[in-house]
Amino acid sequence: MPSQAPEAPRTPPSAQARAPVYAIVGNPNCGKSTLFNALTGLKQKVGNYPGVTVEKKVGTAYSQHGVPIPLIDLPGAYSLAARSPDEAVTRDVLLGRRADTPAPDRILCIVDAANLERNLYLVHQVLDLGRPVILVLNMMDLVKRAGLTIRVDRLERALGVPVIACEAVNGRGIIELKMAMSRPDLPLSRHAWNVPIAIAPAVAELQASLAARDGRPPLVARAEALLLLTDQDDVRVAGSAPLCDATLGILASWRRRWEADGTDWSGTLVTSRYEAIGRLAADAVEQGRPAGPSWSDRIDIVVTHPVWGWLVLAGIMALLFLSIFTLAEYPMDWIDAHVAALNTWVKSALPPGDLNDLVTDGAISGVGGVVMFLPQILILFFFIGLLENTGYMARAAFIMDRVMSRVGLNGRSFIPLLSSYACAIPGIMATRTIEDPKDRLTTILVAPLMSCSARLPVYLLMIAALVPGDRVPLATKVGIMLLMYLLGTGGAFGFAWLFKSTLLKGAPPLMIMELPPYRIPRVKDVLLHMLERAWLFLKRAGTIILGISIVLWFLSAYPRAPQGSTAQQQVAQSYAGRAGHALEPLIRPIGFDWRIGIGLISSFAAREVFVSSTAVVFSAEHFEEGKGADIAPLRSALRDARWPDGRALFTPLVCFSLMVFYVFAMQCVSTVAVVRRETNSWRWPLFQIAYMTGTAWAVSFVVYQSGRALGF
């Protein structure tokens, strides 16, 4: 006996005391965020769903009459049978399982109209919930270009819901959409789809049990019953709302029955939905003039070509790094100058004393050092956003998947790891596109091993100190740097393999991924995304960075040396100096003394701080800070540095050992703060500090001791 969604009456206007909350659902890549941005403008907020590392996006749209319409943008999903934390959140919110986010009153289903069939699968599931739905056909421009015509009236008749055609990218259809959304009453969908006879009785039984014993509202019970009969993993379906034994019992007995007679129950349900969708699409979509290969296909021939594809990838990588190292220069210098000016001004404005020093040398200098990297971070966010929105990101993952799968990762880890060559922060924040939580965590854990640009000043200083004479031959410089980059990359892949084989071992990751058609994104959207990411970084990391900066300043400023001491003497007897002394026994086996120890400690603020703190500790006179500074005075100070027994401190071997240490060590408080935010706990950042710094020590030890044994 087929079960049907009950013919529900329209919601009476008087029953709505507040404005109905809309949830936007749709497949990834259907232009959902563009639509959300078009509807809400800047009136949106990004937060986190408590307990999971999934972002929550809410906003407000305004109708023609200025009435606010609350919106929540749910994570993209292909199906309510969730396979990733993102999809699980979408499912849970729609089923009303999340206490922090009540089930929405109405649902906006967005589909890529040029790709109707697969997109309608999710819509088909959502219609089971019996809530008022508006179907939005997005990307109508692509539909026209492909020579298709969509009979909106037929869709409306078949599904019983309003259907609005849109081009979110151009803003077309938004007004009609807002008008539909402001309607006081919307019909509940009456899509009468017959559950296949073979499993219909099971659906009815489960539905009854879920409603009666697990306390689900009737329509949610039906939707959940269908999900339980789609996904074979009932624990995954139940998620945070476990089922009672009776329900599980019913499920188990039906499964046994089907196993016995060979019915493919989950396949049956999916097939039945697609059959209904196929009939709908055949009726409503008309193919006009046959379209040749689309622009997208033509671009793909080049982009995924065995030869040209690599050139395109290399070109994009080169563009990325070039923009970091050249474009970023100007804003960085600007920020540097202004922070210094602010510092000077505050120094003179406040009365001299401890508070003055705290604010200027502690807070402003510390935070200023991080803010100075903001241009690089913004450029990277922009670039990553552009790659994602144009559709190239999926191609990069496609091309690189084979390499990534060797270490147990997925092609999607490629761009985050690549970005980490410039700065790990945008790279780590970009791991959100990685669906599998273990893959994502592994990528986050190894990303800082890709030698970021902050390590460059350290490498350059050590190379200068290492090579005799004044000028370093370019070949040597490039050669040594390449070696460091290779070490870092090798370490990243090595540890990824290790983690995926042991700690974070999981099911072999799937690489079932859609290649969306190429699009010209709205620059506005990419900029908004960039600003959003940067703001999230500053907000979360900002407080931690400020705190640590002040602590580090405190360690080197106290206790106060007697009046008239040089900076060098001050640092030497400060807490930082004492910490350096305490550290010395630990780092002597890798060739460092307590003064280098101070440098290591201060690098925790940011790696490049090593250069300036070393300048102070070794009392390099006339050493000017800032980019492009002449490091000659510092280099000669390093060359003159001695151990108490008179032998040289910075031998070539020690310089090498120091560089290797920096390749692996986890420094940079900003990265720690971001990892904390992206993993929602302190456990992983602390683990990361431990394993990376431990490895740094171990590798430096091997390098130094074998060097000594070989007579260097």
Next chain:
Amino acid sequence: MAGEFKLSQLAAGDSAVVRGYPKSGGAFLRLREMGVLPGTAVTLVRTAPLGDPIEIKVRGYLLTLRKSEAEHVLVEQAPAGPETGGQP
């Protein structure tokens, strides 16, 4: 040409019709929900430059999957006639 073979054995540009795959396993639910069902027409568009994964066209869109996943999908040569797999 009758007879079933694996999706991973399809040559670039060739079309086929899906015949079946194992009833259980993580990949297959997702593949099915993405529209790769028995009776669906698929076309192999290309293989990645490094040899894996493969890219197929199904129900008008492009999907990638690894050869290790495609291995388990059984297909049959598409019957000659109007193109079934390339519908935009």
